[in-house]
Amino acid sequence: MSTLSRDELAHLARLARLAVTDEELDLFAGQLSVVLDAVARVGEAPVDDVAPTTHAVPMTNVTRPDVVRPSLPRDVVLAGAPAAEDDRFRVPRILGEEA
Amino acid sequence: MTTTAGDRLVAYDELLTRYEPVIGLETHVELGTASKMFCGCATTFGAEPNTQTCPVCLGLPGSLPVANAAAIEATVRIGLALGCRIASWCRFARKNYFYPDIPKGFQTSQYDEPLCTAGHLDVEVDGETYRVEIERVHLEEDTGKNLHVGGATGRIHGADHSLVDYNRAGIPLVEIVTRPIPGTGAKAPEVARAYVTELRDILLALGVSEVRMEQGNLRSDVNTSLAPIGDLEWGTRTETKNVNSLRSVERAVRFEMRRQAAVLDAGRRVLQETRHFHEDTGTTSAGRSKEEATDYRYFPEPDLVPISPDPEWVEKLAAALPELPAARRARLRQEWGLSPTEMSWIANAGALGLVDETVAAGATPGDARKWWLGELARRANDAGVELAGLAISPRQVAELTRLVAEGTVNDQLARQALDGVLAGEGDPAQVVQARGLAVMGESDELVAAVEAAIAGAPDVVEKVRGGKVQALGALVGAVMKATRGKADAATVRRMLEQRVL
Numbered sequence: 001m002s003t004l005s006r007d008e009l010a011h012l013a014r015l016a017r018l019a020v021t022d023e024e025l026d027l028f029a030g031q032l033s034v035v036l037d038a039v040a041r042v043g044e045a046p047v048d049d050v051a052p053t054t055h056a057v058p059m060t061n062v063t064r065p066d067v068v069r070p071s072l073p074r075d076v077v078l079a080g081a082p083a084a085e086d087d088r089f090r091v092p093r094i095l096g097e098e099a
Numbered sequence: 100m101t102t103t104a105g106d107r108l109v110a111y112d113e114l115l116t117r118y119e120p121v122i123g124l125e126t127h128v129e130l131g132t133a134s135k136m137f138c139g140c141a142t143t144f145g146a147e148p149n150t151q152t153c154p155v156c157l158g159l160p161g162s163l164p165v166a167n168a169a170a171i172e173a174t175v176r177i178g179l180a181l182g183c184r185i186a187s188w189c190r191f192a193r194k195n196y197f198y199p200d201i202p203k204g205f206q207t208s209q210y211d212e213p214l215c216t217a218g219h220l221d222v223e224v225d226g227e228t229y230r231v232e233i234e235r236v237h238l239e240e241d242t243g244k245n246l247h248v249g250g251a252t253g254r255i256h257g258a259d260h261s262l263v264d265y266n267r268a269g270i271p272l273v274e275i276v277t278r279p280i281p282g283t284g285a286k287a288p289e290v291a292r293a294y295v296t297e298l299r300d301i302l303l304a305l306g307v308s309e310v311r312m313e314q315g316n317l318r319s320d321v322n323t324s325l326a327p328i329g330d331l332e333w334g335t336r337t338e339t340k341n342v343n344s345l346r347s348v349e350r351a352v353r354f355e356m357r358r359q360a361a362v363l364d365a366g367r368r369v370l371q372e373t374r375h376f377h378e379d380t381g382t383t384s385a386g387r388s389k390e391e392a393t394d395y396r397y398f399p400e401p402d403l404v405p406i407s408p409d410p411e412w413v414e415k416l417a418a419a420l421p422e423l424p425a426a427r428r429a430r431l432r433q434e435w436g437l438s439p440t441e442m443s444w445i446a447n448a449g450a451l452g453l454v455d456e457t458v459a460a461g462a463t464p465g466d467a468r469k470w471w472l473g474e475l476a477r478r479a480n481d482a483g484v485e486l487a488g489l490a491i492s493p494r495q496v497a498e499l500t501r502l503v504a505e506g507t508v509n510d511q512l513a514r515q516a517l518d519g520v521l522a523g524e525g526d527p528a529q530v531v532q533a534r535g536l537a538v539m540g541e542s543d544e545l546v547a548a549v550e551a552a553i554a555g556a557p558d559v560v561e562k563v564r565g566g567k568v569q570a571l572g573a574l575v576g577a578v579m580k581a582t583r584g585k586a587d588a589a590t591v592r593r594m595l596e597q598r599v600l
Contacts, residue, residue, distance in 0.1 A: 015394055055399070055404060055405055057404055059404045060406065061406060061407055063171065064139070064166070064167060065169070066132045066167050067133070067134060068133050068139055068140070069138070069153075070139075071140045071151050072153050074149050074150050077149050078149065085248075085262055086262055088148050088149060088262035088263055088264050089199070090262055090263075091260060091261050092261075094199060094255055095258070
């Protein structure tokens with residue numbers, strides 16, 4: 001039985017930069033505990049003779065040669081930014097932003 | 100924020116009577132690949148902002164990364180050079196956090212499966228060897244660059260907003276992490292510096308990075324803790340971030356030791372935190388408190404398949420490693436017949452490569468060493484530049500030593516020829532010719548000067564003929580004076596002896 005405490009949920013929400021109200025904390029903590037329980041049932045499967053799955057794709061060493069390819073034009077890049085200034089992405093004040 | 104002004108410090112010698120330090124270093128090296136780690140964008144330093152980005156390094160939806168083969172090879176070679184075990188199988192991982200300089204919301208890094216583990220690097224300080232254990236070498240990507248606007252000094256504190264350039268985001272970055280290094284005592288700051296220096300030289304020998312610290316190719320995070328002498332447990336460490344010169348590495352450790360000693364003396368606890376180093380004052384100040392590793396919510400990167408280096412390929416890379424700095428020093432010391440101390444003078448002056456190249460260009464090891472550590476070191480010091488920054492090449496130095504050895508110039512004239520070379524007047528032989536610096540052979544002018552000296556001092560000639568041969572020195576001096584130092588003293592003496600005795 002896994003349970004997710006309100007504090008753990010508040011911590012996760014902060015790391016994900018999600019604003020969560022007190023009521024939502026109670027609601028989601030309960031719901032997520034149920035989800036965790038459901039997922040935990042995977043651990044009950046008999047896998048003693050099954051090799052661990054390490055990756056969804058059974059391949060290794062997919063690489064590209066060290067060759068330069070054209071980049072995007074800057075105006076195209078910055079066109080997707082909420083704000084730009086001096087050919088750079090403009091972002092809000094960094095310090096003091098964290099709650 | 101804690102300001103540095105209020106930090107109390109304990110004198111270095113005094114703190115050593117009560118505390119012992121443990122240090123550790125995490126060093127980030129930007130690889131010198133042509134393209135980025137997971138996309139084909141160029142890595143040119145100093146390019147116009149945001150001209151080297153694409154959907155992959157900007158983290159746009161639907162883009163897929165593919166690992167750069169040259170970066171993986173470079174990382175394996177670094178691991179081999181540090182005596183590491185190369186993993187037979189490893190994965191990339193996502194390190195999740197929000198900061199404007201990572202466009203994706205995570206940094207692609209490695210976590211519990213680094214490419215290289217368990218190596219070591221021996222460094223020497225004042226004739227003593229310290230073994231630095233390497234915990235891991237892993238491959239990740241660099242972040243973008245923030246420019247802070249609206250603050251008083253371009254710093255993040257007090258800034259109104261920031262501007263981000265993502266050209267650097269995604270450049271392959273290798274992180275080299277040491278295990279904690281105990282037992283260095285008073286030498287801790289110097290061991291830290293020697294380690295980064297040796298590491299830089301290895302990276303240079305491998306040719307995997309330009310390792311220009313001033314361009315941020317190599318940046319060290321310096322961990323320092325202090326504990327009362329004899330304590331079984333180590334103290335709480337601080338991590339001074341992004342120290343980017345060799346001198347600063349040493350200063351950062353020294354400052355943290357002095358600061359932490361004062362904290363402990365006052366009966367308080369050292370906080371585990373990141374600190375920023377200030378080049379101008381040589382001090383550190385508190386940054387954000389260290390996030391727990393679990394806060395990064397690492398998980399295996401699903402968009403990249405595992406790396407599984409072929410053992411035969413790794414063996415081939417190991418066999419093809421170049422001569423590493425320590426081996427090179429040992430070889431050259433033997434070839435040049437120097438003591439370890441003499442060798443360390445050359446190394447400490449940053450003259451090893453220069454002396455080696457000068458010898459290769461035909462100078463004797465003794466002459467090459469004499470010029471680089473003597474006259475040239477003095478000029479570099481006066482000009483406030485590194486030896487390698489002087490406007491003279493090893494080949495030109497070799498030519499100068501040849502001119503002296505052949506008797507074309509004496510030491511004093513050679514120094515004048517050096518002035519000319521450094522002033523951009525050409526090679527030493529050209530300068531000697533243009534400035535008329537060659538010592539005189541038995542020219543008419545010199546014969547005249549010798550005969551004038553003999554004629555002008557009959558009393559001295561009398562003494563010499565009477566058996567006081569050392570009185571000849573006065574005549575030599577007179578000739579040298581008459582020729583303003585351009586005559587060769589040995590030649591003058593021989594000419595005088597032929598005429599007087």
